[in-house]
Amino acid sequence: MSKKDLGLLILILVVGTVVAIINPRFLLPINLANTSNLIGLFGILSIGQAFVIITGGIELSVGSVVALLGTLFIDFIAVRGMDWPLAFVLIIALGAVIGLMHGWLITRLKLQPFVVTLCGLLIYRGVARFYTADGTAGFGFGQNFPDLEFLTAGRSYGVPNSFIALIVISIVMWVVLHRSVFGRYLYAIGKNEEAAKYSGIRTGRVVMAAYVICGVLTALSAIYFAMYTRSISPASHGQFYELYAIAAAVLGGFSLRGGEGSLIGVILGTVLLQELQNLVNLLGIPSSLNFAVMGGVILIGVLVDQQVGRVRARRQMIDATRKTSPARRRSSCLSKPALGCAEIQVRPSRKWWVPRTGAERTQCT
Secondary structure, X not given: OOHHHHHHHHHHHHHHHHHHXXXXXXXXXXXXXXXXXXHHHHHHHHHHHHXXXXXXXXXXXXXXHHHHHHHHHXXXXXXXXXXXXXXXXXXXXXXXXHHHHHHHHHHOOOOOHHHHHHHHHXXXXXXXXXXXXXXXXXXXXXXXXXXXXXXXXXXEOOEXXXXXHHHHHHHHHHHHHHXXXXXXXXXXXXXXXXXXXXXXXXXXXXXXXXXXXHHHHHHHHHHHHHHHHOEEOXXXXXXXXXXXXXXHXXXXXXXXXXXXXXXXXXXXXXXXXXXXXXXXXXXXXXXXXXXXXXXXXXHHHHHHXXXXXXXXXXXXXXXXXXXXXXXXXXXXXXXXXXXXXXXXXEEOOEEEEEEOOOOOOEEEO
16 A cells, blocks of 8 residues: 555545544444445446546546446346346446447547547437436336345445445456556556557557446446436436546546556545545535535645645656766766866867866766
8 A cells, every 4th residue: 555545544534533523423334334335336437437547538428328328227127128147248348339439539530538538428418318218217116136136236244235346346456457567558658658659568459448447347337326226317317427436536646647546546535535425414514515525626636636746756856866976967068068177189089178177077079
């Protein structure tokens, strides 16, 4: 765990302690279970967003994708009678196709991620509303899917299965991001895509893979959200979910410039974000201020990231200056002498720049 992640963990504990002191209901088992469930739902979404952000991109359409794929999933199993495992696989495949399409538009046609995903936000929302004729997709009276409901909305030993799924996915994605060549490629592209390309990395394929991962995890979260709400209104379902995911990633230390962040950080960012929203609810603050809180959190995170970047650059410059040896600094007189030096011709092929004090000599060829 990095120092940044450790600091975020301490902040979570401090905020949790303050909330518990202000309102003891925060520590009630039912509240902790509900909070854990929401952490699981939004955590899966945030991990997908983080894989895109680390490449220097952004995915603004995840909320609309959640609405569209959630609507299709409910329609497949509740209206068309499709077996839920088949519907599950089909929705995941559709999420991968959406991610692949976004990656292709960005890497092959050289479109900006902001433009591509903003268009996706509008298109997928419109398609979802058209598919349901601007109605609501939901389960019929008495329709039950015990196995599916247990996996998505049930609990194991009192722990929401969505939270358990988040832990499993986090472990897998941590290995992918921090212990694989692919993960190193993601960081390299985020730091400097041009340099990564010249070093032999197929940047286009790596970026496309990042968007596919985001699409798959978004599709998975769409299924979890659909089973959590059990009904979907495409006009409002999933609205601003992309901001939740971006806020969690930024809080977790992911730079919007790319090339920075850790998976532990994005999980901790999700926890902190849900903790803050829980604080808003427990203090009786109007829910309409949730988005104001989220916007403030994103702004603070970006400002902190900017200041940290400046401090890091300043330290690197100071370290580079200190590591430069005196002999190396003196060798800068390749083309003309330093101020206060006199030229002495030793041989036709060599010159000496001799300081007028006579205390030091530097040979230049």
